[in-house]
Amino acid sequence: MIDWIAIFSNAAQELISPTTAAYALAALGLAIHFGYTGLLNFGQAGFMALGAYGYAISILSFGFPVWAAVLVGIGASIVFALILGIPTLRLRADYLAIVTIAAAEILRLIFTTNTFDAITGSASGLQGYKTGFAALNPIPDGTYGFGPFTYNAYDWWIRIVGWSLVTVLAVVTWLIMRSPWGRVIKGIREDEDAVRALGKNVYSYKMQSLILGGVYGTLAGMIFVLPRSVVPANYQTSLTFFVYAILLLGGAATILGPVIGSMIFWVLLSFFSGFVARAVEAGWLPFMSQVQAGQLRFILVGVAIMLIVIFRPQGIFGNKKELAFVK
Amino acid sequence: MSSDVTPTSTPVKTTGLHVGDAEPGCRKVDPILIADGVKRTFGGLTAVDVAHVEVPRGAITALIGPNGAGKTTFFNLLTGFDKPDAGTWEFDGRSLAHVPAYRVARMGLIRTFQLTKALGLLSVLDNMMLGAKGQTGENLFRSVLPFLWRKQDDEIEAKALEILARFKLEAKKDDYAASLSGGQRKLLEMARALMSDPTLVMLDEPMAGVNPALTESLLDHILDLKSQGMTVLFVEHDMHMVRHIADWVIVMAEGKIVAEGPPQNVMQDPAVIDAYLGAHHDTDLGATDTGHVEALKELIDDEQ
Numbered sequence: 183m184i185d186w187i188a189i190f191s192n193a194a195q196e197l198i199s200p201t202t203a204a205y206a207l208a209a210l211g212l213a214i215h216f217g218y219t220g221l222l223n224f225g226q227a228g229f230m231a232l233g234a235y236g237y238a239i240s241i242l243s244f245g246f247p248v249w250a251a252v253l254v255g256i257g258a259s260i261v262f263a264l265i266l267g268i269p270t271l272r273l274r275a276d277y278l279a280i281v282t283i284a285a286a287e288i289l290r291l292i293f294t295t296n297t298f299d300a301i302t303g304s305a306s307g308l309q310g311y312k313t314g315f316a317a318l319n320p321i322p323d324g325t326y327g328f329g330p331f332t333y334n335a336y337d338w339w340i341r342i343v344g345w346s347l348v349t350v351l352a353v354v355t356w357l358i359m360r361s362p363w364g365r366v367i368k369g370i371r372e373d374e375d376a377v378r379a380l381g382k383n384v385y386s387y388k389m390q391s392l393i394l395g396g397v398y399g400t401l402a403g404m405i406f407v408l409p410r411s412v413v414p415a416n417y418q419t420s421l422t423f424f425v426y427a428i429l430l431l432g433g434a435a436t437i438l439g440p441v442i443g444s445m446i447f448w449v450l451l452s453f454f455s456g457f458v459a460r461a462v463e464a465g466w467l468p469f470m471s472q473v474q475a476g477q478l479r480f481i482l483v484g485v486a487i488m489l490i491v492i493f494r495p496q497g498i499f500g501n502k503k504e505l506a507f508v509k
Numbered sequence: 510m511s512s513d514v515t516p517t518s519t520p521v522k523t524t525g526l527h528v529g530d531a532e533p534g535c536r537k538v539d540p541i542l543i544a545d546g547v548k549r550t551f552g553g554l555t556a557v558d559v560a561h562v563e564v565p566r567g568a569i570t571a572l573i574g575p576n577g578a579g580k581t582t583f584f585n586l587l588t589g590f591d592k593p594d595a596g597t598w599e600f601d602g603r604s605l606a607h608v609p610a611y612r613v614a615r616m617g618l619i620r621t622f623q624l625t626k627a628l629g630l631l632s633v634l635d636n637m638m639l640g641a642k643g644q645t646g647e648n649l650f651r652s653v654l655p656f657l658w659r660k661q662d663d664e665i666e667a668k669a670l671e672i673l674a675r676f677k678l679e680a681k682k683d684d685y686a687a688s689l690s691g692g693q694r695k696l697l698e699m700a701r702a703l704m705s706d707p708t709l710v711m712l713d714e715p716m717a718g719v720n721p722a723l724t725e726s727l728l729d730h731i732l733d734l735k736s737q738g739m740t741v742l743f744v745e746h747d748m749h750m751v752r753h754i755a756d757w758v759i760v761m762a763e764g765k766i767v768a769e770g771p772p773q774n775v776m777q778d779p780a781v782i783d784a785y786l787g788a789h790h791d792t793d794l795g796a797t798d799t800g801h802v803e804a805l806k807e808l809i810d811d812e813q
Contacts, residue, residue, distance in 0.1 A: 357653045362638070362646030362662060369628045369639050375590065376626035380640050381614035381705060382647070390649050503685065 184464055189456035191330035196448035198331065203344030204230075204406035205448065209428040209440030210351060211398030216426075217434035218359060219391040220371035222279035225266070226425050228286030229396045231417035232258045233403025235293055235302065238412045241311040243301055248314045252404065259400035262289075263393040271388045283419060294414040302414075309411035315339075337409070344405040348441060351398060356437045367391055368435075427487050433497030442498060450486060455479040520732050523756040524771065526565040531770035533780075534561035541566040541709055541740050542587065542618075547596035549579075549586055556582045557593070558764045564709075569731065569741045571751045571772070574761035575785055580744045581623055583761065584713055588620045589613040601708065615642060617708035623717065623744070627694040629687030633678060636686050636697060637669035638662070640704030669704060676700045676730065692723040699730060710734055712743035716750060728754055752776070760784060 196202055208226055215223040236255030240246040246254065266285055270278045293302045302308070319339040327333055333341070358364050366387055369377040374384045406416075424447070432443025455476070461467050462475045470478070496502055528536040540563035549557040557579040564570050572580050585591035587598060589610035598605050600618050608616075628636050644665065645651055646658030673679040676696045681689060686697060695715060702710055715731065716724055732754055734741050745751055751758060751772055758775040760768040762784035768775050775781055 354653060357655070358649065361652035361655065362644045362658060363649050363652035365631070365635055365639055366647055368631055368635075372628035372630055373626045376622070376628060377639065378590075378610045379588070379614055379620050379622070379626075380701070381611050381619075381642055382639075383609075383611045394649070 184457075184460045184466075189453060189460060192456050193449045193453040194330045196452045197445050198341055198345065199448065200340045200344045200405055200409045202444050202448045203341070203348050204402045205425060205428055206348050206441045206444035207344075207351060207402035207405065208399050208425045209432070209444055210348070210355060210437075211395035211402065212425055212429050213434060213436065213440050214355065214367075214391055214395035214398065217429065217436070217439075218364065218371060219367050219388060219395075220275060221271075221388060221392060221395075222275050223282045223392070223395065224279045224419070224422055225282030225284075225286035226399045227417045227419060227421040228282070228289045229259050229262065229399030230403030230406060230421065231286070231289050231293060231414070232262055233400035234407040234412045234417070235308075236400070237404045238308040238311040238407065239301055241314055242308060248318060251311075251314070252401075255400050255404055256397055259396045260393050263389070263396040267389045267392045271385055271392070283422075286417070286422065287419065290414055290417045293417070303412070305414060307411055307413035311412075312336075312408065315408060340405070340408045344408075347401060347405065351401070352437050352441060359437070363387075427483075430497055431487060431490055433500030436497065436499040439497050439499040446498075447483070451479055451483050454482045458482075520754055522771070523565075523568040523735075526568055526757050527769075531774065533766045533769050535563075535769055537563040537565040539566045540564060542598070542600050542742070544583075544587065544598040545596055547583070547586055547593045547598055549582055549591065549593045555764050557586060559583065559596070559761075559766055562759060562766050562769075564740065564742055564759075565757055566740050567735070567738065568756040569735050569743070569754055570757045570759060571755035572742060572744045572759050572761060573746070573748075573751060574767075577763075578761040578784070579764040580761055581713055582764075584620060584711060584744065587613075588618060588711065614705070617706075618711065619702040619705055619707035619709070620711040621695075621698045621702055621713055621715065623713040625691070625694040625698050627686040627689065627697055630685055632683050633673070633686055633689070633697060634666070634669055634682040637673060637682075637701055637704055638665050640701040641665040641668070642705045665704075672700050672703055675733075677726070692719040692727075695719055695727065696723070696730070699727070703734075707739060709740045709742065712741065714744050714746070716745060716747055724750070748776070 208230055211229070212223065212226055215221040215226075233255040236258040237251045240251035240254040241248075262285070266278070266282055270281045292298070294305050295302075296304045298304070316336055316339070319335060321335040321338055323335050325332060325334050326338055359367070366377060366382050369380075369382070370384055370387055374388075378384045428443040428447045429440055430443075431447060432439025432441070458467070458475045458478045459472065462470050462472055467475070490497075494500075526537055528538060542564035544559050544562050546561070547557060547559045548555065572583070574580050582591065586593045587600075587605070589605065589608055589612070600613070600616060603616065605613055605616075614620075628639070631639070644658065645661055646655075651657045670679060670682065673682055676699070678693065678696060678700065681693070686694065689697060695718075699710075699712065699715065712731070715727055719727060728750065731741055731743070755772050758768075758770060758772050759766060760775060760778070760781050762780075767780040767784050768778040770778065
């Protein structure tokens with residue numbers, strides 16, 4: 183028999199999991215890049231890796247307090263954005279795509295190589311950087327919550343911090359996108375020469391957008407490693423594509439899209455993996471092994487996303503009217 | 510095209526703009542834009558090679574010439590969208606060499622494009638408001654605090670609505686610019702250019718692809734710019750329109766300025782006729798080839 187309660191409760195947990203919050207933040211950053219400014223950043227995984235490693239290395243190797251470690255991560259991503267942006271933002275959009283995807287891979291390989299094992303932990307990564315963050319936890323020890331949402335004090339602390347950050351940054355994004363700054367940014371997405379002819383420093387605006395979205399990705403990387411350890415294999419190109427999938431699912435030029443998109447993505451992923459694993463166990467899928475079942479969830483999620491993109495290409499929160507004019 | 514348009518009123522032409530004879534590169538009484546030795550080559554092709562040209566202030570100047578004469582390239586060079594290989598050029602007494610396009614625009618030299626650049630997925634009103642200069646809320650850090658820019662934004666909106674009303678686009682203000690017709694986009698682009706109170710408006714083929722009814726209203730808008738004290742420089746192929754509204758005409762061919770003068774005179778200039786029809790259009794190319802001439806004569810006789 184299939185334990186439906188366990189499948190649904192596991193799926194429900196993903197609604198507020200820190201990983202979902204991290205992906206929502208990363209997708210919000212991409213919404214600024216891709217949805218609003220039209221910058222094709224395929225290196226969001228690189229920004230997330232800088233957040234994760236910047237935070238963990240500052241604490242482990244240099245003994246920094248939490249706030250300083252966060253600032254180091256943000257500083258690293260600003261430098262990264264400048265390095266990517268200075269040569270490519272004057273060129274056409276596709277050049278940025280190529281450069282970002284390559285730069286993110288370079289970062290991951292640097293973190294993986296044995297040469298810097300003493301600092302990066304190479305392929306096995308880093309752990310033991312959580313004490314500082316746990317010490318800030320004001321929640322007394324114990325277990326709280328109801329139903330599937332029952333966690334200990336540390337797990338609640340990560341969730342509260344993660345989702346507060348998502349809320350604050352979503353509101354900030356909403357504010358800036360309805361301001362004159364957002365108007366310039368959206369104008370650049372439509373035609374940067376026209377915006378230049380109106381006296382706006384397009385290069386500077388694109389750089390600001392790249393930095394801002396990158397900082398969101400960096401903060402996402404920090405939230406991402408709080409419930410787990412820092413492992414370089416997590417920052418492959420596929421991470422960027424999952425974030426893109428979330429963004430397109432929710433709607434590229436929307437605020438709620440990346441947040442709700444991340445929730446839907448992770449709930450679906452958890453539901454499919456729980457269902458398939460238990461279905462194989464129960465002998466419903468005799469042609470399949472447990473290992474194959476583990477991969478099937480990505481196929482099913484892929485199909486689900488394809489269906490959404492075909493039948494609702496503007497995403498869940500996108501404006502249907504925009505589609506009438508897509509070139 | 511617009512040859513069947515009957516002008517509603519004869520515009521008042523500005524005269525006495527030049528000093529000395531009206532010849533290529535002649536001096537103007539009060540030039541707003543001066544280009545000297547501006548040269549741009551693409552590989553082996555010299556697209557623009559302008560020895561000297563001055564654009565008179567407060568008048569409507571037309572830049573005409575056959576296709577490939579380098580008019581649009583010259584526009585791009587003047588506005589910072591392209592860099593010349595050599596030369597100096599100045600606007601209002603300030604050199605524009607190495608000045609990026611956005612700064613040129615801030616100095617008051619606003620241009621439009623041959624292929625209209627309406628910002629499709631922005632509303633018509635947002636398109637307009639983007640044109641205003643010196644907006645406080647365009648700074649990232651100030652943009653999160655609406656109380657810093659709200660008042661200025663309201664003023665810009667009021668101004669945008671007023672200009673939209675003049676261009677009869679106010680009913681479209683909440684529509685996406687992408688939903689406008691080609692002619693309406695031309696109007697929007699011109700209206701948007703006015704949002705920054707420019708001193709010199711450069712219009713690249715404002716009439717291309719616009720129906721005759723709209724042409725007339727566009728003409729009136731261009732004349733309106735002049736009456737408001739702005740200088741207009743425009744590229745156009747429609748000679749009827751050039752004759753109707755331009756105070757001064759500059760003719761380009763093969764990258765060079767070949768003639769200048771008031772529209773009536775310049776149209777008679779042999780250099781202009783050469784530029785459009787070819788320098789040998791009235792010479793008999795067969796004059797030295799008696800055999801062909803014989804054959805041609807026979808052909809003509811046959812037809813008669």
